[in-house]
Amino acid sequence: MYSPPTQYAPRPQQPVQRWWQRTAVIVTALVLLPPLGMALAWMTRWTQGKKIVATVLSGLWFLIVLFSGGDDKGAEDDKVGAANAATASPGSAAIEPGKAAAPSAAPVLPNVVSMPFDQAEKALKGAGVAKVEALSVYTDVPLASYHPNWAVCFQSPDAGAGPADATLHLIAPGKTCPAVAGTRLHAEATKAPTKAPTPTQGDADGTSGTGGGGGVSYKNCDAAKAAGAAPIRKGQPGYRSALDKDGDGIACDK
Template identity: 45%
Template sequence: MYPPPHAYAPSAAPRPPRRWWQHPALVIAALVLLPPAGIALAWTSRWERTRKVLATVLSGIWFLIPLLSDPPKEAGAEAEPQAAAASSASPTPSASPTPTPPAAAPPPSAAPQMPPAVGWPYAQAEKAVEELIDGELSASSAYADVTLPADHGTWLVCFQDVAAGTGLVPQSAAPVVHLVAPGTACPATPGTDLRPKPPAPAPAPPTTARTTAPAPDDDATGGSGGGNVSYANCAAVRAAGADPIRRGDPGYGRHLDRDGDGVACER
């Protein structure tokens, strides 16, 4: 007897679950960006064998193209050998060196000039001038009645005997400046007194002695002041417009001078 056939055919074995690295999108990205890793992932995926071989070939070609191509040559590297070859092929005769003319002697330096020291402190003027000459800058007081102190570096220059811009001979120049104390005005000319003395009083004119002759006594002359004029009283004197009348005047008399002071008919 034949065994009875099975009522149901046996079912196929279940496929294992797909891992994350077997995802098709990840495999394709790896084949493009990093071909060796993409090929390895392709063979672990669930693709068919034909598809795996095709992916491996294409990814390998993509990976080998940059390696097999020649690197670009730089333009400068090609130009240098060509320039060297051209120069060796057509040599040019070297030009004979041109003799260099002898250097001209430097012109003599101009004589130093006196700086404008008026208004400067003496210390500044001294430094500026003594850098130009071999000697020293002399100083004196601008006022005749003011003594220049030993330390006069802050005194101001009012006058300089060598004008500004005048050439100096360093070996023999000896300029002089005239100074005033700080805060003091400069005089009109050097040697002026700061505090002039008052002028001496003018001598008084000589006096001459004058002698006056004594007036004649009215009693001795008969009571008349001289001449032919006579007045009876003061009313007559006033009428004549001769008041007051003094001793010695025409018409004077003791009878008109009551107080005897020599003046008659006073008002």
């Protein structure tokens, strides 16, 4: 008896695979965009184990890229800070990345003591000083009208102060600076004090003088009293009619 041909069951139809479900696309996304790649991996028909492995590896890769990128930014900031420090003027702080440059510190006066005046004046004006006055360090030594080679003994204000009008006390070349400014080079001559005239003894016979003997003379009664000679009687040394106001023959009796 003839048997009918064997009937084969039709093969099940595979579902249509979207482009984002392809393995190549998902692997690329896991490498370049880990969050997107992990989401796509869990939307595929991969086994549970493959999905977990893909998620773990992609997450580790994402963390490595994230932290390495932060290190690169820090290195770049360090390079910027080093460049700022290299170009900053001496004494100024380096500019930190992302911060505005702080205003530069005010200039200060340099130390110009012992410099020739022309160099000292140039240094001070370079520091912002508008006016530089020159004086002789000795009060009895006039400053030469042309004094570029006179040396600076003292400066005012002192070095380190802010820029302001400066005064320099100068000394001639080859001379030594004194301890302080405004002194005299040559000692001032002092005069001996004048002593008050003292009574002098006249002739022994007591006939010299006006109205009395001797050569003693007093300017007034105060001088006579100071000398302990008052009262003075007529004929005694120092008697004068001008001192005897009442004409009773006794001077400076009152």
